[in-house]
Amino acid sequence: MPTHGKSVILESGKRGIHQSGKGAVFAEDGSCKTCCGCEPFLLASATTNRNNPPWNLTPYQGEHMAPPNSYWRLIEMGSCYPGWHPWYGAGCVNGSGRLVGLPNQFQSNYYYNGYMQLQIGCLDPADPNYILWPGSCQSRTPRYSC
Incomplete structure (x- = not known):
């Protein structure tokens, strides 16, 4: 029904x-x-520097945060330099939608304001050796194992 x-x-x-x-x-x-x-998709974002409190990531550690068997990464976004955006963590999403290995917080060590994103990526249906990410910078990267 x-x-x-x-x-x-x-x-x-x-x-x-x-x-x-x-x-x-x-x-x-x-x-x-x-x-x-x-x-x-973009799950969360924050602008931070070394003088800000740590970015609390615990709200994104529960179940049903992302599609099962997808991927996550914590990345600093800025100008779209080819091949360069620092990753501050990456992992897999388990069968219940939990971001495995996501830290409790992120603390910047830089003086400048960094725009951070917690992104959810998916296998490229055309080539499962790659992960597709939201946005236009590093939107396709080699698949990593967890």
Whole structure:
């Protein structure tokens, strides 16, 4: 029976709205099927320097933060220099959507204001040896293992 925000399309699943706002197919238990795909997105951002308090990352450590089996990275964004944006952490997202290995906080050691992003990336459907990231700088990088 259809429910608010979902409608039955097959006995094996339901159709709903993915975090990206696009349609998705979910199993009866609410998990996203492989055919849902994955859309890279920005989970959080902060501007910080060594004089600011640490950026608290604990709000992003729970379950259902990102699509299962996707990737995360903590990256400093600025001018789009080819091949250069410092990464301050990276890891995988487990089956429950938890960002494995995400630190509790980020503390900048720089005097300048750095624009930090916590990004969620997805395997490139055209070549699973690469990860696609949101934005236009380093938007495709080699896949790493966790």
